[in-house]
Structure formats: structure tokens, C-alpha cells
Amino acid sequence: MFPSKLYTPLLLSLLALIVTALCALLLGRYEISIHELSTFIATLLGLSDMPAQRYDLLHSLIIEARLPRVVAAVLVGAGLSVSGAAYQGVFRNPLVSPGLLGVLSGCAFGAALGIIWHLPPLAIALVACMTGLIAVAVGLGIAHMFESPSILLLVLGGIVANALFTSLLSIAQYMADPVDQLPSIVYWLLGSLSAVDVQALWIIGPILGVAIVLLCLTGRAIDALSLSDDEALSLGVPVEQIRGGLIVLTTLICALTVSLAGMVGWIGLLIPHLARLLVGPGNTRLLPLSACLGGIFLLAADGVARSVSAGEIPLGIITELFGAIAFVLVLHRVRKGWL
Amino acid sequence: MKRLQARQLSYRIGDRLILDNVCLDIKAGDNIALLGANGAGKSTLMKLLLGLLTPHAGEVLIDGQPMGSMKRRAVARQIAYVPQSHVPSFPFSVAHIVGQGRLPNVGLSHAPSRDDQTYVQQALTDLGILHLSERPYTELSGGERQLVLIARAMVQRANIIILDEPVTGLDYGHQLRLLALLKRLAAQGISLLSSTHRPEHALASANRVLVLHEGRLIADGAPHDVIDSALMARLYQVAVEQIDTDGHRFFIPC
Numbered sequence: 001m002f003p004s005k006l007y008t009p010l011l012l013s014l015l016a017l018i019v020t021a022l023c024a025l026l027l028g029r030y031e032i033s034i035h036e037l038s039t040f041i042a043t044l045l046g047l048s049d050m051p052a053q054r055y056d057l058l059h060s061l062i063i064e065a066r067l068p069r070v071v072a073a074v075l076v077g078a079g080l081s082v083s084g085a086a087y088q089g090v091f092r093n094p095l096v097s098p099g100l101l102g103v104l105s106g107c108a109f110g111a112a113l114g115i116i117w118h119l120p121p122l123a124i125a126l127v128a129c130m131t132g133l134i135a136v137a138v139g140l141g142i143a144h145m146f147e148s149p150s151i152l153l154l155v156l157g158g159i160v161a162n163a164l165f166t167s168l169l170s171i172a173q174y175m176a177d178p179v180d181q182l183p184s185i186v187y188w189l190l191g192s193l194s195a196v197d198v199q200a201l202w203i204i205g206p207i208l209g210v211a212i213v214l215l216c217l218t219g220r221a222i223d224a225l226s227l228s229d230d231e232a233l234s235l236g237v238p239v240e241q242i243r244g245g246l247i248v249l250t251t252l253i254c255a256l257t258v259s260l261a262g263m264v265g266w267i268g269l270l271i272p273h274l275a276r277l278l279v280g281p282g283n284t285r286l287l288p289l290s291a292c293l294g295g296i297f298l299l300a301a302d303g304v305a306r307s308v309s310a311g312e313i314p315l316g317i318i319t320e321l322f323g324a325i326a327f328v329l330v331l332h333r334v335r336k337g338w339l
Numbered sequence: 340m341k342r343l344q345a346r347q348l349s350y351r352i353g354d355r356l357i358l359d360n361v362c363l364d365i366k367a368g369d370n371i372a373l374l375g376a377n378g379a380g381k382s383t384l385m386k387l388l389l390g391l392l393t394p395h396a397g398e399v400l401i402d403g404q405p406m407g408s409m410k411r412r413a414v415a416r417q418i419a420y421v422p423q424s425h426v427p428s429f430p431f432s433v434a435h436i437v438g439q440g441r442l443p444n445v446g447l448s449h450a451p452s453r454d455d456q457t458y459v460q461q462a463l464t465d466l467g468i469l470h471l472s473e474r475p476y477t478e479l480s481g482g483e484r485q486l487v488l489i490a491r492a493m494v495q496r497a498n499i500i501i502l503d504e505p506v507t508g509l510d511y512g513h514q515l516r517l518l519a520l521l522k523r524l525a526a527q528g529i530s531l532l533s534s535t536h537r538p539e540h541a542l543a544s545a546n547r548v549l550v551l552h553e554g555r556l557i558a559d560g561a562p563h564d565v566i567d568s569a570l571m572a573r574l575y576q577v578a579v580e581q582i583d584t585d586g587h588r589f590f591i592p593c
Contacts, residue, residue, distance in 0.1 A: 236415030
């Protein structure tokens with residue numbers, strides 16, 4: 001509960017995130033040197049000067065082509081990680097990931113629908129986001145059908161919502177045109193930042209950014225929820241309201257990340273554990289650190305995804321592959337903590 | 340002074356009456372043992388007194404004010420709860436767990452102050468567990484965890500502490516030290532209510548005994564007036580021989 005003076009890990013990780021993001025701007029088929037990037041940024045800020053033609057080239061490369069992707073990577077990575085950390089605290093279970101209540105399957109179904117209906121990218125993103133929220137609402141509704149919803153009932157409601165929307169997704173895939181639509185759905189489900197729609201990013205990005213910052217500030221509330229319900233209540237904490245609010249905020253973040261980048265797996269489970277290894281279980285520091293590390297991880301994974309081969313490997317494959325391997329290492333270190 | 344009053348409390352689950360018309364009041368310095376067989380309604384009564392359950396009839400008053408009309412944080416500043424210890428999922432430090440006892444006073448939106456940290460250090464020192472301060476709560480023994488939860492209740496600075504079977508799972512030494520600690524707290528004017536399955540503990544350390552039997556409060560008085568072989572037979576359906584020597588009372592199974 002007492003935030004110790006040790007904010008150092010947070011500042012370091014924030015610094016690392018910025019450095020990684022700058023490196024990601026350098027990365028791509030057209031090489032940009034560090035010197036060029038710094039001159040460009042200085043010019044952009046009006047501190048320096050460079051030839052107009054060169055400036056225009058760099059502007060289209062960096063600002064128009066690479067920056068949206070980098071911003072999206074940071075937001076999606078941070079969003080999924082901080083959501084995962086929050087869910088693990090709220091549900092008092094270190095094995096929980098953000099998909100617990102059905103938001104991801106809901107989003108996947110919505111995106112498949114959008115693709116079948118030939119909607120434009122922005123509309124697909126919005127439909128995906130909506131169905132993600134609906135899926136969680138269904139799960140919560142099922143939990144509320146019985147008395148006051150315990151964590152167990154919430155989880156069971158989530159299982160039902162997950163099953164329901166996974167089957168709806170299967171129906172959508174079954175009905176999709178196998179030549180044209182099915183591959184798009186499958187590719188979308190693999191997760192990728194290559195197709196980040198700038199228009200969608202303009203709308204979704206700010207909301208997502210604000211939601212992530214808000215969630216990062218709820219550490220003390222999540223700490224209080226990690227007690228049993230009775231204990232938290234007897235300490236004056238309005239458990240149900242806080243849990244409800246956190247679930248809404250987290251669901252919104254997850255739905256928005258999926259609508260930007262599709263299904264990017266494993267981050268929400270892996271990164272919080274990594275962060276907990278560094279700063280311990282206190283959520284006031286764990287949440288912001290998870291966000292930073294998540295951003296770094298996804299930037300790195302995206303860097304690998306686009307530079308390993310001439311074509312592009314879907315991001316979801318990279319995160320799952322590296323995530324799974326990294327998780328084993330984390331488990332090895334963390335073993336005595338909670339296993 | 341009546342700090343906590345229960346008026347005609349009834350609680351049912353479905354058609355089953357768990358508590359039937361229970362009336363009691365808790366005064367400053369009371370060190371109450373709550374006796375009753377499994378399923379007699381002890382836990383339900385404690386949860387009602389803590390405001391964790393809402394009675395189907397009757398009400399609970401804190402300093403004369405109906406609990407139902409009070410904010411949860413205001414209730415938490417008056418009554419602390421020491422549950423049976425369980426191992427949480429995450430290895431929070433002992434200082435962190437105890438620090439959460441400041442929540443009713445500090446709230447969720449503010450960071451705890453230096454004063455709050457001092458309370459935590461003070462409680463840990465009083466209980467002789469300051470050396471555990473930075474240890475993960477998950478790695479402690481059952482007895483140590485129980486002490487940590489009591490420390491949390493102490494930093495809550497509530498006048499009333501309700502303890503759910505505080506000695507359960509503790510070794511002999513920890514049990515006796517814990518009972519002595521409860522006596523000390525009561526001597527400082529804190530009101531205590533502990534549920535227990537050990538009549539001999541109630542005799543040795545409590546100054547008042549409440550007995551629940553099938554949802555009704557059947558006795559309320561000084562331990563030696565209430566606890567005898569007849570009560571043992573009625574509550575637990577066992578025959579015991581009662582031995583009184585030098586003001587001490589023992590039971591031997593016969």
C-alpha cells in the first residue's frame with residue numbers, strides 16, 4: 001500500500017519505451033539513421049533546418065507511414081498488459097488473462113461479421129468493439145441472474161459468453177466466402193499492425209490512451225480488491241461498484257485494442273508476470289510498469305514481424321511464440337511467489 | 340456504554356431460519372467469546388454485526404445509530420474484522436497487508452501518509468512481529484498470518500474488533516499468546532467478540548460469553564455462570580465431567 005520511493009523502475013521503463021519507439025521509427029525497408037531522425041525531430045520542433053525535399057520524404061516515411069504503426073503498437077501492447085494486470089488483481093488469480101469475460105471472442109465475432117458485410121476498416125473496428133462489449137455484458141448478465149455475483153459466478157458467466165461468441169464466430173466463418181472472406185477473417189484473427197487504419201487510430205487512439213492512463217491510476221483500488229470480498233467490505237471498500245467499474249474500463253481497453261490490431265495473444269498474461277517480478281505485487285507500481293513493458297514488448301515483436309522476412313509475419317504469431325517461451329522463463333523465476 | 344447493539348436480528352436462507360430474534364449489546368472493554376456448535380449461526384451473526392449481510396428483520400446500531408443508514412467507511416472506522424487467515428494469490432508484504440487497515444481513514448483516492456506508516460510500525464512492534472515487516476505474507480506460518488491480520492485490525496483504530504475463530508490452526512504456544520493479547524486489547528478499552536470452538540478458552544480469557552444454539556441466543560453472561568457440563572451436553576451432545584478447583588473449571592470426557 002505504501003508507494004515506496006522506488007519509482008526508478010517506472011522511470012527507467014518509460015525511458016526504455018521511448019527509446020524503443022524511436023528505434024522502431026528507424027526500422028523498415030528504407031533505412032533512416034539516428035542522426036537523420038534527430039535532425040528531423042529538431043526540424044519538426046522548429047529547432048533546426050533541413051532541405052525541404054528530404055524533409056518531405058522523411059515526413060511521409062516517419063509521420064505518415066511508421067508513426068501510426070508505432071503509436072498503435074504502444075497503445076495495444078500497453079492496453080493489453082495493463083488490462084491483464086488489472087484482471088489478475090480483480091479476479092485474485094495470476095492465471096487470468098484479459099479474455100476471461102469474453103471480450104476477445106466477442107470482438108473476433110464482430111470483426112468477422114464486418115468482413116462478411118464488406119464494411120470499411122473503420123466500421124469493422126467499431127463493430128468489433130461493440131460486439132466485444134456486448135459479449136462481456138452477456139457474461140455479466142448471466143452472472144447477475146443468480147444472487148449477488150461472486151467472482152466464481154463472474155468467471156462462469158465469462159465462460160458461457162466465450163463459448164457463445166466463439167460458436168457465433170465459427171458460424172460466421174462457416175458462412176463466409178472461402179475464397180475471399182475466410183482468409184481475411186483468419187488473417188485478422190492472427191493479429192497484425194500492418195493494416196492499422198489511420199482514420200481508426202485517430203478516433204480510437206485518444207480514447208484508448210486516456211483509458212489506459214485511468215486504469216494505471218487504479219492501483220490502490222485493485223490492491224484493496226485482492227483481499228477477500230468480506231475483508232475489503234469491512235475495510236470500507238465498496239467492492240461491487242469498484243469491481244464493476246474496473247471491468248467496464250478494462251473491457252473497453254481490450255475491445256479497442258482488438259479493433260485496432262486484431263487478436264494479439266499472450267501479452268496480457270506474460271507482461272504482468274514480468275512486471276511483478278521486477279516491482280512485486282503492489283498494483284500502484286505494477287499497473288504503469290505493465291503498460292510500459294507491454295508497449296516495449298509489442299514494439300519489439302512488431303519489429304521482428306516486419307523485418308524477419310520479405311513478407312510480413314502476423315504479429316499474433318510472434319507474440320504467442322515468444323510469449324510462450326518467455327512465460328516459461330518467468331515461471332521459472334517466479335515459482336516460489338505464487339505457485 | 341453500549342457501542343454495538345443488535346435488536347431482534349433474524350436472518351434466513353431460503354425457508355431456513357439461521358438466526359432467530361437475536362438481541363445483544365457490546366460495551367467498551369467486553370472480551371466476548373461466542374460459543375455454538377457448527378451451524379449454530381455464529382458466522383452469520385458476526386457478518387450481520389459487521390454489516391456484511393443485511394438482516395431480514397431487526398437492526399444493528401453503532402453508538403445508537405442504525406448501521407443501515409451509515410456509509411461503509413464510517414462503519415469500518417468503528418468495527419474491524421479479523422477473518423480466518425487464508426493465503427492470498429499474490430505475495431504482498433506484511434507491511435502492505437497491515438497498511439490496508441488504514442483504508443477506512445485514508446480512502447482509496449489518497450496515498451497513505453507518514454502517520455499511517457507510523458501506525459503500521461507501531462502495531463507490528465506491539466505484536467512483536469516488526470521483523471516480518473518486509474516478508475511476503477504468503478510465506479508466513481498460520482500463527483504469524485493471524486497476528487498480521489490482528490495488526491491490520493489495530494491500525495484500523497476501531498473500537499470494536501470481531502474475530503472469526505482466531506485460535507483455529509494455531510499451535511499451543513500461539514493460542515495462549517493470542518488469548519493473552521486479546522485480554523490486553525480489552526484492557527485498553529477495545530471491545531472484542533471472538534467466535535470459538537473451545538469452551539476452555541472462553542473460561543480462561545473471556546469476561547463474557549454468548550451462546551448460540553440453533554439460531555437463538557440461549558445464554559449471555561460471565562463464563563463461569565454460563566459454561567457448565569449441562570451446556571456442553573446441550574450444545575455439543577457430549578457427556579463431560581466438570582471439575583472445579585481454585586476458581587478454575589475443567590471438563591473431562593466421560
